[in-house]
Amino acid sequence: MLKLSNKSIQFIKTTFNVTFIAIISIELLREAFLSIPYDWLFFLTSDAIENFVFVLMAYGLYYYVFKLNSIWKKIGFVVLFIFLLIGLASLKDFRIHNRIEFEQSFEYFTSFLGKLLLFYLGIYFINRLAFLNQYKKLKKELNQAKEQILRNQLHPHFLFNAFNSLYSLSLKNHPETSDYILKLSSMMRYLTDETHLRKVRLNREIDFIKKYIDIEKMRFGKDASIQLITDENVHGEVLIAPFLLIILVENAFKHGFYTNSKDAFVKIKVNIENDELFFFVENSIFKKQHFQESNREGKGLENLRQRLLLLYPKHSSIKITNTGETHTAQLKISLT
Structure with a gap:
């Protein structure tokens, strides 16, 4: 197996985090510049906002929530994030179909949950290289x-x-x-x-x-x-x-x-x-x-x-x- 030095691992972690956050931020700014003057609802339900929220959640889960000592606090934050995902899914369903339907909102919700999990696993893997x-x-x-x-x-x-x-x-x-x-x-x-x-x-x-x-x-x-x-x-x-x-x-x-x-x-x-x-x-x-x-x-x-x-x-x-x-x-x- 490939053995990496501590310096190499730190470089990989820094490069990944900086690049990841930079791409999400640039996408968000671009979408804001194009959408805010014309359609706030479209901006709030755009892929850029969704990815930005998922990244915040993923980093929050890894660096803060899962390091809490209280199991109830962990459960509380997880429930809060789930409700945020449900809210984003419902808002997207309303923007696209002018109504909120359970099946369509649930489909958006599972898609958001999968993307959040993917972001979290990427952050987790990069930060576990040292371990x-x-x-x-x-x-x-x-x-x-x-x-x-x-x-x-x-x-x-x-x-x-x-x-x-x-x-x-x-x-x-x-x-x-x-x-x-x-x-x-x-x-x-x-x-x-x-x-x-x-x-x-x-x-x-x-x-x-x-x-x-x-x-x-x-x-x-x-x-x-x-x-x-x-x-x-x-x-x-x-x-x-x-x-x-x-x-x-x-x-x-x-x-x-x-x-x-x-x-x-x-x-x-x-x-x-x-x-x-x-x-x-x-x-x-x-x-x-x-x-x-x-x-x-x-x-x-x-x-x-x-x-x-x-x-x-x-x-x-x-x-x-x-x-x-x-x-x-x-x-x-x-x-x-």
Whole structure:
């Protein structure tokens, strides 16, 4: 939908009201100049007078009557306006037919009522543009708040796994425990400093994933089969919503390295083609492991799907494939 600035809305409102009133006023003056010297009754029942009265009523209803606190005052003004319309209809019927007939006067009355309603709706719509614009703004802010809540749900989950790994290393007096803490500190800084932003550079997300992979290599050994392949098109100018890709990477390690088998692997590819980001994650699955999708993992993937709907509606897709031996996740996001 078209989004208008407050300045544009004010310009449209002012232009409409000034133009509308100017046309009605010019028509009234022209009719007065031509009719008053010769036929007062014709002038009082002319289209110019009728339109002028309808405009006064429409503006009165919008700016005054419907803003009254008393319901009885509102009803009183509406009844008064109805009687004015009945009077104009009867006067027009008398001027044209030299008599007043109910059916003909009622026809004029309904015509006047329809024209009054049309004028009122025009004034109402123009003056509600700001509210429509505010509604769109509030809807956007609500979606951003929902997305931020979903994103924040992932941070404790990630830190829980990271500290579990740190605890495991410390029990073994692993020589690289200090390096682990250093990398984890750098990742936590990214979580606190940048993931609240709507968009971050893709290479920052990739750098975060690299640090995560380095930490996992400390856990499973440097000979662990872990690959991260990035296309040369992946550069710092590409922007993406933060903390999307890591969810699939985390799940891959839970699947692929659930057991410490030498055949375990995780393979990650990042590619950009025709302004579309392709993120591919494949990992091994072993029948001997009592693997079940836990509630935590299911929430992670569901969280990702909900965030994609909020951030990239109709511009993203995710496909999960499980063959029994391998688990594959393919994420596509349009960057335009």
